[in-house]
Amino acid sequence: MSITREIGAHYTPDKGTLFTVWAPAAAQVDVVLKDNDKIIPLQREAFGYWTALSEETAPGTRYTYRIDEEIERPDPASQHQPDGVHEPSDVVSHHDFNWTDKKWKALPLEQFIIYELHVGTFSEDGTFQGVIDKLPELVDLGITAIELMPVAQFAGSRNWGYDGVYPSAVQESYGGPEGLKKLVDACHATGIAVVLDVVYNHLGPEGNYLNDFGPYFTNKYNTPWGKALNFDDAHSDHVRNFFIQNALMWFRDYHIDALRLDAVHAILDTGAKHFLQDLQEQVHHLEKQLGHTYLLIAESDLNDVRLINPMEKGGYGLAAQWSDDFHHAVHALLTGENSGYYSDFGKLEQLQKVLQHGFVYDGLYSEHRKRTFGSDATANPARQFVVCAQNHDQIGNRMLGERLSKLVSYDMLKVAAGLVLLSPFTPMLYMGEEYGEENPFLYFVSHSDKDLVEAVRKGRKEEFSAFAWQGEAPDPQSEDTFRQSKLQRSYEHSEPHRQLRDFYKALIKLRKSAPALARPDKTRLHVSADSPTQVLHMIHSGESPYLYILFNISNQPQKAKVVKEVGADWKLVLSSDEHRYGGAGKALMQEINAGQEIELPAASVTVFQSNIIL
Template sequence: MSDRFTVWAPAVGRVEVVAAGARHPMRARPSGWWEARVPGAGHGTDYGFVLDGAGEVLPDPRSPWQPEGVHGQSRVYDHGRFAWTDQHWHGRPLPGSVLYEMHVGTFTPEGTFDAAAARLDHLVALGIDAVELLPVASFPGRHGWGYDGVHLWAPHEPYGGPDGLKRFVDAAHARGLAVILDVVYNHLGPDGNCLKSFGPYFTSAHATPWGDAVNFDQEGADEVRAFVVQNALMWLRDYHFDGLRIDAVHAITDHGAVHILEEMGRAVAAESAHLGRGLFLIAESDLNDPRLVTSREAGGYGLDAQWSDDFHHALHAALTGERQGYYCDFGSLETLKKALTKVFVHDGTMSAYRGRRHGRPVNVRETPAHRFLGFLQNHDQVGNRASGDRMGTLLPSPGMLKVGAALLLLAPFTPMLFMGEEWGASTPWCYFTDHQDAELARAVSEGRRREFARHGWTGGVPDPQAVETFRRSVLDWTELDDPHHADLLEWHRALISLRRATPELNDPGLTAVRVETDEKEARWLVMRRGGVHVATNLGGVPVVLPVALPAGPDGGRPRLLLASDPAIHLQADDLGDSGRVALELPAASVGVFR
């Protein structure tokens, strides 16, 4: 009932709810909960809580609506008022899907849910199956990445608030698109965060880069765990999301017998059965630990997928030649081969970057490839560069962009594109914030400059707090009128279409992937998935590749399926008895043939 107010505040002696223009005492309930009924309160009523008679009115830790931002009062929101039209939507399975990562605030000039919804037909035409939104939980100011969210239950008001988010999800489902939400449970932002006033949401027992850790395993942790699990279910139930991407799970410390991720996985599986539609969880982790996606019956956490940073690093370093930072462990085509066939490059092997062994092997015979997300660009790998530069500014030629796209979209993993990547967007995507706290804003700006100075960066670093840094990061949709960008867009459409139409390219078996490389005389890599060959030239001179054809029914006269360059030629006239075919590849090109 919308006139009933509850809050968990176990360490205080008195709680009042301020609603409908008056203070109302709350009754103590078991386990530190407080409750009150306020006649006349309902949808649209502003409210807050006063603890132990203090004068400050605090917003609700579970506030569903923050119309005045993170420092304002909470507002009652009745989820039953929204008229959904997706009653026949039963979800879309993650296996076989192509994902698209989107930041609502920079996807369009308007930066709203409604404006993003108006662009969904572009994603349908591209061949996208699921949209992954960067965090939308209410955060300070108007614009930011969303990873410093404060009110985890309230959609960001400048984007369009609760109703705007529902309209976006409803519009996506109407077009056959699943929607995934990026959620952050390893920390909360500092600006506007008053959870410590209510209870032990944080603990000093574990240190994090953001201060005290979220309390998943110390005194009072049961209610904190429930807060997080119920928050995850709220997004899936009340906003009809199809899945959640859980940020940086390696930064979650939980020494309990049942890890919070396992508990969440069980709860989401039960909710999926109750709602009658598929729901899934995706983890971001740099641990290279396949237990995240190992079934709970086999002793794992039972999540549906995890990001594969090693694949990104291997592909990025092979294409760009960069070797700074963690790229020092990557770059060779043999390393990329291992990522394509074994998932983790660091699977218990030595990492020079870390100065120690890292990771553990994936059981490639049992673990399907779709449990790992592959990407060439994402918000982290672009936005955490000093200038937010995309791959198009790093690669020597557009041909290399096409090579990278082919290896991404035809690899065995679940592929994900970062918004604008499909047309080679030239706009940067920088790190930007809009903190209202002057001291915090100064610390963020200065800290960003110091961080890159420590790594030897000598160029300018855009000020995260400068509004121009944000504005430069907004996609320029007029680029689609340019022939160069239109050509890249058509290339991505063709690759996704080929992936969807070809059974071998949806085969989740990692043992069926074969890769040949050469870096001695030329720089080429050929990936074979069944009868489909993806032949790439990553070098600066043309090459002629003799590629072995499979024996049996998959053998025979080859057929060119896609070519990134019109000069690509398949010498298939005289195969002889060798069972091989010669493929002519210009520099920085890729040909796909069966």
């Protein structure tokens, strides 16, 4: 195992606060207590760590580190920045919160129905309390896990969260450490797990003082966001420890159930043991200590099964990863868009392939990338792939932040829902999609540096150059851009939006109750595609009664022949065309048999159930 050492300010009742910081090049490091300007000299220990115990320092104490009597900086491992990224850190206690989730048992990944949300725009308040107030809505919908976009402290009060500069400090404008604990506790009380999005591939630009302490960054690589973090160069053991301690903190001190690791393809590490494997090993160690299960889920655009393969098979052992191929296959088919990376997609056979195998590009040549790309995921269990038709990236990185509700018909939104929620994979929804939210989700920041703001504006425009999008990008710095991105919750007063939400509820209920979907299995899934009609046949045969699902992915009614594999005696259990789900209510056959022809409504999902053993 790698070097592991707790860092930051750790308060223990009756003992005080132990300060530990890594500054290998410093000749002297002191803690400056801002309440009384008291100076506490730190003692140098091995590998450039500096430490001291202050028996009098209690939670709520503001402090900075002073390096070589020259510069003062907040704590790199700060757990609270109450006055922002440039101001002193705050000592936090993890001993006085009244947790009520002692009986909470971690959900297995197969039971995750994830709802991704951005704390600042999910509610009018834009706080953790605002999320707590809306939890009954998510329970009613059937959600079993929420995924919070990053909450690490960033500059200003509004940001997606990927510009965080204090990975262990909970954003003050959201409610700080206490607010996050209350949210996790409330989620567990309602049976909802919590996934937290964390960023270990870069730090934001404003308030990033890590280089004043040590070689946290390397010149060996660059990322799309600037210098790469130092995971494999000189002194990298201690940079790895910095982020490993962060992950363990979320699990141990905040009772988080899973971490979504942002853009792991930008965690650049050519060492014998990749940082991600190192991290997973440390999480396993914590699991043994606490008797609890924790999950690591990677976001990656590499289509590389090493992320999720067991360590004994040369993998990193992570629980799951996002499947971009699933999203792109669905999006390109439903919208007809073919610019940028969507140029590699758009065929029904690709959707068939991703449903059966997990990836489309599994060693195939990608015209967009101009190279052979991906690995074969056929042997990996379906639960290891998190799939969606919408997420913050795919919406927010469009120039105008349009959701799918602005790009396809109402009926086609139901097709997208069915593809995600009836797939064998771990499904994820993006906040508001369940009722067809029409407000965009735009990119927004609140930096204080004018030059930085201009650089962000310019960078966003350059990102859109590969896509055939028309219009002018909204100003990321404008508060109006942020306000436009808040949910309207239109289902509360719009009948079509309420009916769409009811369809999502029905799909989630079916996923939870149907034995064939209880433990979805790619090896017990039969998928066939009829390109001329754009009809996809999907049969789940894991457990009886089996499910036979027909997706009409065209905007015209289509005739489809029931596939031979289904046997006989199949009964209709759900149709997106029903009046109660905002459909036309066209009469459908209540029973079907193998080889029979059935007429499907335009842009529709039709589900049959059978007790026949295939």
